[in-house]
Amino acid sequence: MNVSFFKYQGAGNDFIMVDNRDLAFNHHQPALLARLCDRRFGVGGDGIMFLEYTEGFDFKMVYYNADGQPSSMCGNGGRCIVAFAKYLNVINSETNFLAVDGAHYAKISDSGDWVSLQMIDVETVNKDGEAYVLNTGSPHYVKFDLAVADKNVFEEGRAIRYNETYNAEGININFVEDKEDHLFVRTYERGVEDETYACGTGVTAVALAHAIEKNQIGKIETPIKVLGGELNIKFEYDGKIFTNIFLEGPAKLVFEGDIDI
Numbered sequence: 001m002n003v004s005f006f007k008y009q010g011a012g013n014d015f016i017m018v019d020n021r022d023l024a025f026n027h028h029q030p031a032l033l034a035r036l037c038d039r040r041f042g043v044g045g046d047g048i049m050f051l052e053y054t055e056g057f058d059f060k061m062v063y064y065n066a067d068g069q070p071s072s073m074c075g076n077g078g079r080c081i082v083a084f085a086k087y088l089n090v091i092n093s094e095t096n097f098l099a100v101d102g103a104h105y106a107k108i109s110d111s112g113d114w115v116s117l118q119m120i121d122v123e124t125v126n127k128d129g130e131a132y133v134l135n136t137g138s139p140h141y142v143k144f145d146l147a148v149a150d151k152n153v154f155e156e157g158r159a160i161r162y163n164e165t166y167n168a169e170g171i172n173i174n175f176v177e178d179k180e181d182h183l184f185v186r187t188y189e190r191g192v193e194d195e196t197y198a199c200g201t202g203v204t205a206v207a208l209a210h211a212i213e214k215n216q217i218g219k220i221e222t223p224i225k226v227l228g229g230e231l232n233i234k235f236e237y238d239g240k241i242f243t244n245i246f247l248e249g250p251a252k253l254v255f256e257g258d259i260d261i
């Protein structure tokens, strides 16, 4: 079977995209998806996703982690699939699409490579020692630290992700350094089982945790730097619930190609 693949990246978090509106691709094949995401034996990516039609929305996003297993929400992937939908002329400058965590509104620049994606509201934020634990569409552990640039994120992240608290379900691990005019974030991602260059639901979790840490209330905007570039989080917080949360940043087409699989 010959399949057209598109490669996108959002601040270095990279994904394989497939236009599956004809449902020709049976994506319930973990070994195949994992091989396609392999950076030596396949196209390579932190995840793979399928754009499909669904009633009542412009499209549906079906997302799998690099291990080939179904995943929770991917924020950077959500921004990239909006850019892909515009590239396919499925949408113009705004959209409402369906993802694993529900409906998402997004808007995209005329240039087609900058996307602002609304994330789900967040009401529950727990603590694990000094760390924050919250779900922004995917589960996240947020630890404020120093000298994050020098950290062994793979080893330290993996140790937390597989500890007895989180081993069963897994969780994404974010290390944050407060640089005053921005936050610097590095993330160990579940299902990739390695550090990625950015994690959209991760930086969203970080921005919300930072608001609690700094007792911020009202309309808040948090600029964030990651290994792969810059992302921006905008949201409102009344001290109880986080609403109108937007994850904003680049979403770029890298290449497209065909493979016989």
Ligand SMILES: N[C@H](CCC[C@H](N)C(=O)O)C(=O)O
Residues within 6 Å of the ligand: 013, 046, 065, 071, 072, 073, 074, 075, 076, 077, 138, 139, 172, 189, 190, 191, 192, 198, 199, 200, 201, 202
């Ligand atoms: N690895 C995550 C899903 C992708 C999250 C990340 N790529 C993002 O941009 O939100 C998980 O299994 O929870």
